[in-house]
Amino acid sequence: MSVLIRIPTPLRPLTNGQNEVQETGGNVREILDKLTAHYPGIGERILDEKGDVRRFINIYVNEEDIRFREGVQTALKEGDELSIIPAIAGGSR
Secondary structure: EEEEEEEEHHHHHOOOOEEEEEEEEHHHHHHHHHHHHHHOOHHHHHHHOOEEEOOOOOEEEEEEHHHHOOOOOOEOOOOEEEEEOOOOOOOOO
């Protein structure tokens, strides 16, 4: 299945400036594995040392948080969109 992956601005230097990339895979884990293989350095920013999604990284499939589905085992179908969104903290008072 071909899936469109939306890359957040802080990770774009690792994808040669691309804001979207395409990968194929049947679930989120497969997509993340391929993304890591094709774009060195991106895996360490998204995944922890155990290979789990870092707690400050949110991943959505078609605007639905994978934490409320099957996590990285969330199944994908042709044309799905996967968004990687780092948590934002702070701000002014």
